Amino acid sequence: MSNSTDVRRTDSAAPGVRRGRGRRQKGIAGTTMWFWLFVGPFVIGLLIFSYLPIIWSLVLSFFEAYNTVTPSKFVGLQNYVDMLTDRNFLSSLGTFTIFAIFIVPLTFVLSLALALLVNQVKIAKAFFRSVFFLPTACSYVVASLIWKLSIFNGVRFGLANTVLGWFGIENVAWLSTVDPPWYWIPIITVRLWLQLGFYMILFIAGLQRISPTLYEAAYVDGAKPGWQIFRYITLPQLRATSVSVLILNLIAAYQAFDEFYNLIGNVNYARPPLVYLYGISLGSIQDLGHGSAGALILAVIIMIVTLLQNRIFGFGKAGD
Amino acid sequence: MPAHVPNAGLNRRDLLKRAGGLAALAAFTAACGGNTGRPSSGGGSGGAKVTLSQWYHQYGEAGTQQASAKYAKAYTDANVAVQWTPGDYASKLASGLLSNKGPDVFESQLNIGMVKSNQVVPLDDIIADVKSDFAEGDLATNTIDGKVYGIRMIVDPQVIYYRKSMLDKAGIKPPETIDDLIAAAKELTTNKVKGIFVGNDGGNALGGPALWSSGGTYLTDDHKPGFTNDRAATAIGKLHQMYADKSVLLGAPTDWWDPGAINQGLVAMQWIGMWAVPGMQKALGDDLGVFAFPALDAQSKPAVYSGGWTQFVSAKSANVDAAKKFVKWLWIDQAEFQEDWSLNYGFHIPPRKSLAAKAAKLQSGVAAETVKLTTDYGHTDNPSWTPKMGTAFTDLLTNVIKKGADPSAEITKAEKTVNAELSRLFG
Numbered sequence: 001m002s003n004s005t006d007v008r009r010t011d012s013a014a015p016g017v018r019r020g021r022g023r024r025q026k027g028i029a030g031t032t033m034w035f036w037l038f039v040g041p042f043v044i045g046l047l048i049f050s051y052l053p054i055i056w057s058l059v060l061s062f063f064e065a066y067n068t069v070t071p072s073k074f075v076g077l078q079n080y081v082d083m084l085t086d087r088n089f090l091s092s093l094g095t096f097t098i099f100a101i102f103i104v105p106l107t108f109v110l111s112l113a114l115a116l117l118v119n120q121v122k123i124a125k126a127f128f129r130s131v132f133f134l135p136t137a138c139s140y141v142v143a144s145l146i147w148k149l150s151i152f153n154g155v156r157f158g159l160a161n162t163v164l165g166w167f168g169i170e171n172v173a174w175l176s177t178v179d180p181p182w183y184w185i186p187i188i189t190v191r192l193w194l195q196l197g198f199y200m201i202l203f204i205a206g207l208q209r210i211s212p213t214l215y216e217a218a219y220v221d222g223a224k225p226g227w228q229i230f231r232y233i234t235l236p237q238l239r240a241t242s243v244s245v246l247i248l249n250l251i252a253a254y255q256a257f258d259e260f261y262n263l264i265g266n267v268n269y270a271r272p273p274l275v276y277l278y279g280i281s282l283g284s285i286q287d288l289g290h291g292s293a294g295a296l297i298l299a300v301i302i303m304i305v306t307l308l309q310n311r312i313f314g315f316g317k318a319g320d
Numbered sequence: 321m322p323a324h325v326p327n328a329g330l331n332r333r334d335l336l337k338r339a340g341g342l343a344a345l346a347a348f349t350a351a352c353g354g355n356t357g358r359p360s361s362g363g364g365s366g367g368a369k370v371t372l373s374q375w376y377h378q379y380g381e382a383g384t385q386q387a388s389a390k391y392a393k394a395y396t397d398a399n400v401a402v403q404w405t406p407g408d409y410a411s412k413l414a415s416g417l418l419s420n421k422g423p424d425v426f427e428s429q430l431n432i433g434m435v436k437s438n439q440v441v442p443l444d445d446i447i448a449d450v451k452s453d454f455a456e457g458d459l460a461t462n463t464i465d466g467k468v469y470g471i472r473m474i475v476d477p478q479v480i481y482y483r484k485s486m487l488d489k490a491g492i493k494p495p496e497t498i499d500d501l502i503a504a505a506k507e508l509t510t511n512k513v514k515g516i517f518v519g520n521d522g523g524n525a526l527g528g529p530a531l532w533s534s535g536g537t538y539l540t541d542d543h544k545p546g547f548t549n550d551r552a553a554t555a556i557g558k559l560h561q562m563y564a565d566k567s568v569l570l571g572a573p574t575d576w577w578d579p580g581a582i583n584q585g586l587v588a589m590q591w592i593g594m595w596a597v598p599g600m601q602k603a604l605g606d607d608l609g610v611f612a613f614p615a616l617d618a619q620s621k622p623a624v625y626s627g628g629w630t631q632f633v634s635a636k637s638a639n640v641d642a643a644k645k646f647v648k649w650l651w652i653d654q655a656e657f658q659e660d661w662s663l664n665y666g667f668h669i670p671p672r673k674s675l676a677a678k679a680a681k682l683q684s685g686v687a688a689e690t691v692k693l694t695t696d697y698g699h700t701d702n703p704s705w706t707p708k709m710g711t712a713f714t715d716l717l718t719n720v721i722k723k724g725a726d727p728s729a730e731i732t733k734a735e736k737t738v739n740a741e742l743s744r745l746f747g
Contacts, residue, residue: 067417153572156512179723269718
């Protein structure tokens with residue numbers, strides 16, 4: 001039995017004690033008990049707060065459910081048909097796409113650049129790492145309010161407008177102007193500020209896993225420091241990290257809610273899917289049938305995109 | 321091969337450990353339970369007083385929260401626990417009403433969905449004796465199929481207040497048509513001051529008033545869309561012109577319902593409710609005038625949105641009768657408290673005609689003018705206008721005002737959603 005050694009190890013605290021059958025069994029029971037004691041609460045939490053709601057929303061998505069979570073009128077796939085033909089839902093997917101096109105590559109490039117810089121700093125390494133990581137600890141809501149009320153407000157005493165004022169440029173209503181769509185600047189920058197540090201830490205961890213011998217070998221072979229080393233050693237070695245950063249980033253972008261909701265609210269020209277779904281199901285409309293159908297459609301899209309990304313970049317392949 | 325062997329025997333210590341773990345988990349989940357605003361005792365069995373939970377949204381004026389607690393404490397037939405809700409009250413209320421963990425008594429605005437899904441109870445019996453003392457519009461906004469579901473607490477007229485000095489200086493008279501308003505807003509705009517503040521969204525709050533000022537309405541009496549004619553399209557299109565002229569203030573730190581923008585001199589005119597009059601008078605003194613949203617042209621009349629808050633009893637309450645008794649006590653019998661609530665913090669019109677007639681604070685200055693405008697031009701909400709229709713209408717306004725879309729085409733799109741809702745509700 002493969003785990004008899006484990007059992008003996010748990011008993012080894014009392015060497016010399018007879019190893020009867022009863023002892024061995026108690027050891028196993030003890031291990032199982034501790035397993036459930038530690039894992040149990042989380043499993044129960046996961047079941048109650050994640051899986052149950054998912055199943056419930058699957059059920060709701062087949063019903064007409066206004067103002068109720070225990071609906072009675074079965075409508076089959078009608079809610080799905082409605083959502084897939086709802087131009088507001090489709091345009092929310094479009095909003096997300098624009099958002100992802102900006103935020104995913106920007107976050108990737110900037111956090112990698114930060115990681116490379118911080119990793120090369122000779123003095124006060126811990127300080128720089130913490131300084132860039134700190135914004136991650138800030139709440140999206142708090143950051144959004146600071147962006148909205150003090151940095152990017154539309155009146156003359158907003159920080160951005162004050163700076164523009166020095167150059168004689170007229171006040172810009174950052175969050176209310178749709179042509180040109182200035183609202184993207186606060187939305188993108190607040191997320192960059194909040195999440196760059198986190199992805200930077202992931203990249204630093206990845207950088208530190210690269211064996212120095214690779215660099216030494218490259219120098220011996222005549223590689224030039226700088227771009228060549230980065231392109232042929234660092235970047236390929238970071239593949240696993242890069243792929244996870246991309247996937248995490250894309251999923252986080254799909255889940256965008258807080259900064260949109262707090263910066264511009266539920267407006268039809270810039271609401272990502274979650275803000276739209278929140279509006280129809282949990283806001284005052286309380287149309288939980290359509291909301292659930294939309295949420296499940298979104299979940300399926302995220303799954304497909306993640307799987308595709310995996311297929312393309314090969315995350316988790318042997319050797320990573 | 322699975323290593324799990326069934327428990328050969330659970331000794332007492334194991335049992336205790338496991339029980340302890342479970343108890344800790346139970347305590348944790350209990351602590352996560354909803355805070356309903358009620359004390360954890362309650363129940364109301366065996367002659368003890370019942371406990372009612374009463375929900376309010378957060379009023380902006382200082383002293384309102386203390387006042388609501390004072391009223392609750394003065395009631396002797398039940399314990400009333402007030403829950404004051406900052407932030408998104410509508411969403412919190414909507415989820416609260418899904419279960420019996422929500423409020424027993426709450427303030428809101430009626431829509432037919434609340435009646436269709438049995439969230440509120442009719443209050444005809446408690447209002448019967450004094451029904452004639454309420455204005456027709458305030459009753460209509462709370463009546464569905466002949467039953468009254470809510471007792472109006474306060475009436476909140478929304479109009480345009482302006483700095484008299486700024487208009488005088490520019491030689492501008494209070495506008496009489498929408499075109500006058502657009503011209504005035506443009507004229508008053510300088511590089512320091514914008515002409516008018518109608519909300520950071522560019523003026524969605526003006527959608528209803530513009531519609532009414534064209535002679536239109538959200539829904540007709542026979543449940544058809546009332547916003548589909550050309551005059552409505554013209555009026556809504558005018559809102560875009562004001563936005564495109566860059567004479568509206570955008571991106572202010574506070575929104576239209578807060579007098580911050582006009583008080584700080586960021587604008588010459590502001591769309592806002594009468595609740596802000598005390599705050600504006602404190603900052604601006606007598607430099608304050610008022611006019612209704614102007615008429616589209618000579619064929620129609622100006623418009624005032626007569627909003628407000630109404631008290632309801634939740635149908636899911638365990639103590640519906642006690643809750644109704646409390647609502648009758650506070651919002652029908654206690655004239656003194658109603659007067660306090662309407663006049664001592666922000667200004668609101670008391671819905672009871674008998675009280676409104678006595679309200680000394682509303683009988684002079686801009687407050688009196690606002691009351692007069694409301695009597696002449698007031699429009700209350702139609703309870704058949706559901707939040708879903710409201711969202712479609714807001715989308716229409718956003719597309720027209722901000723993106724400059726064609727009003728008629730946008731109206732057709734909104735009409736489709738509204739018709740779908742109407743056929744769901746009325747067949």
